[in-house]
Amino acid sequence: MEHSLAQLSIAEAAKKLQAGEITSVDLTRACLVEIQKRNGALNAYLEVFADAEAQAKAADEVRAASVSKGESVSPLLGIPLAIKDNILVEGRVASAASKILEHYTATYDATVIQKLKKAGVVFLGRTNMDEFALGGSTENSAFGVTKNPSDETRVAGGTSGGSAAAVAAGMALGALGSDTGGSVRNPASFCGVVGLKPTYGRVSRFGLMAAVSSFDQVGPLAKTVADAKILFDAIQGVDPLDSTSVSETLYAPSPLKKKIGVPRHLLGEGIEEGVRAAFDQTLAELEKNGFELVDIALPSISFALATYYITNFAEVSSNLSRFDGVRYGLSKKGDSLVSDYAKSRGEGFGPEVRRRIMLGTYVLSAGYYDAYYGKATAARTQLSTELSAVLSGVDAIATPTMPFPAFAIGAKSDPLSMYVADIFTVTANLTGNPALSVPMQTESGQLPVGIQFIAAHGAESTLFTLGAAVEEATHKVA
């Protein structure tokens, strides 16, 4: 795609649209050409909307009308985006990549979609994911794995693998994903794009299918940090339809300290050498640019994965109990009402979803509740306290986003080996802090890997500053 418009960032495209050099129809067609070329192999989109060009034409008309009236427009007007399949768009199928919702049509717009519609975005299609956002590689989709645009024998990451692959391959200018334990940052790292998990509550979840309600956040995937900011600005904000959403002013702004905390005790074994080298080099570049590196310790992080998964299982088993074949979705008939439920759920849910529901049922059962869920909530509080203390002294905590680059499809068939790959990402979900993954400089021919920054609650702007500093350093080296 040498000279394709699909290569443009959102900011660049918005400038060209504004200047009248290109139209949204041009941009949308350029993305559709890339989709035509690569989606067959990559399986990033589960569905490409047939009316994408019509939406672009409408956006061009809105622009023409606004220009003639001298009104300013959103930087997202006419920008073609991809949407993860667990975010509701009225009148479109929303399956969460599950057989149980294969033919389910959304009855209303998610708040984030309403906001993007108001901005005049072009929706290209819905993207592949791990079923109900449970996984870390998009291999748990009921509709086939999404492949990594850098190497088609490897996974795109997950659970927002389709969204990340679509952006990386120029099949969309940006995308929305959702992040429960790293589901935006993990595929961003594997595919070489930017991914943001906002502060818990900064983005409304009305119309996002609930996986783990105390972790879930909608987040943008983009080519640049500036684009991630444009998308975040467009979707954030308090929403009366989501009682967990918070206002921008809830958290006091913290001035930049130019200090980055590095938990060296976490960076020992288990991290691939190339990732480690890229991480050290990125930190060295930031140090050269005036950031002080501070050694920090997070002792409770040794419990983070166990705490995360217990909470995940518990909330998933509860949230997914709504899928029973009675009101919508796959409905199978057994010989009683209870067997109707069991048949619909048994056939509708894939293996990982079934496993997690059963694990959640176990950890919440009377005899085990205190030993698992009770302990997990205590560990979660302890970790939050530690993280807050550390973040009062530094702007952000830096780690690699993932301990390794994208792995081969099928390489992690054992569920536990997949879970432990989330070591760096789950903390921000446990504590509700915002976190950003930005591609690091790698040797040519190497697979993409990301650096992750975790900042204080409400400090997305700090993350954008740090992310831009990494981009600057990366371009300098390149």
Added chain:
Amino acid sequence: MISREEIEHLATLARIELREGEVESLQKDISEILEYVGQVSAVQGNTTVPIVPLNHNVMRADVPRADGDALAGKEEAARVAFPKSENGYNVVRKIIQKDEL
């Protein structure tokens, strides 16, 4: 290792009909995962400060919306999603049956 009976009981509680051969693989996977996440049992001894979990109920009063209903006008779309409907109603199986206890 978690027993076959326990897996079957969990499946009943979770309202999931298991597939052929799934009990055995679940016995192995669930046992391994529970052993791993069981690490949290050590958590209390690791701190000098008593831990108060964040989880508690926050009560709030219902506030009527100015526009009446967030989902007003979506009734037809919701009805279309019913697996089985009759005269605009969702048809579900009779819950109380004569032959039940």
